[in-house]
Amino acid sequence: MPPKKAKKSSVLDKIVDAIRASPPTQSGAVSRVSITKYLKSEFEYENASQIKLALKKGVSNGTLTQKGQSFVVAKDPPKAMPSEGEPLQIEDVQEGTGDEKAEVGDTVNVEYVGRLEDKTMFDSAKSFEFLLGAGDVIKGWDQGLIGMSIQGKRKLVVPSRLGYGKRGSSPDIPPNATLYFDITMKKITKG
Numbered sequence: 802m803p804p805k806k807a808k809k810s811s812v813l814d815k816i817v818d819a820i821r822a823s824p825p826t827q828s829g830a831v832s833r834v835s836i837t838k839y840l841k842s843e844f845e846y847e848n849a850s851q852i853k854l855a856l857k858k859g860v861s862n863g864t865l866t867q868k869g870q871s872f873v874v875a876k877d878p879p880k881a882m883p884s885e886g887e888p889l890q891i892e893d894v895q896e897g898t899g900d901e902k903a904e905v906g907d908t909v910n911v912e913y914v915g916r917l918e919d920k921t922m923f924d925s926a927k928s929f930e931f932l933l934g935a936g937d938v939i940k941g942w943d944q945g946l947i948g949m950s951i952q953g954k955r956k957l958v959v960p961s962r963l964g965y966g967k968r969g970s971s972p973d974i975p976p977n978a979t980l981y982f983d984i985t986m987k988k989i990t991k992g
Contacts, residue, residue: 897950905934906992
């Protein structure tokens with residue numbers, strides 16, 4: 802009988818794989834949410850408590866370094882951000898109220914309208930909540946909402962590479978589409 806292929810033995814090994822396979826981010830770190838999604842899709846593994854324990858173990862034994870709710874493999878060189886393409890454009894239309902500003906790791910609630918270049922509306926919501934910087938939304942949002950205050954209004958012009966990229970999001974968003982968003986920050990819950 803031929804020998805069986807060696808499986809990744811520990812959850813921590815799988816987490817290291819997930820971090821190394823993830824595309825580079827602004828901070829250089831990969832969020833816990835992205836790691837969990839990768840483990841589920843690649844290894845069909847989704848034991849949240851074991852993942853949490855393995856992340857803690859990885860940080861305590863020096864395998865991983867934690868940055869907020871995100872992680873890097875301690876001895877790996879930093880990943881270079883792709884520099885090609887248009888930058889994210891951010892325009893503050895109205896300053897928000899209060900001193901609290903949205904940061905990575907905060908749960909935010911926004912009202913928004915998304916349009917294509919020809920002004921066709923492809924999406925909108927009066928109330929949409931997500932964890933900022935966790936990879937739950939397009940990169941243009943994870944980067945473009947940082948620093949907003951409650952009741953702040955912001956316009957984002959999101960280039961394709963920070964939106965839905967070459968594939969688009971059928972049927973509403975064509976491939977390589979630049980996206981235009983009007984966003985109002987409704988609530989910030991500190992992470």
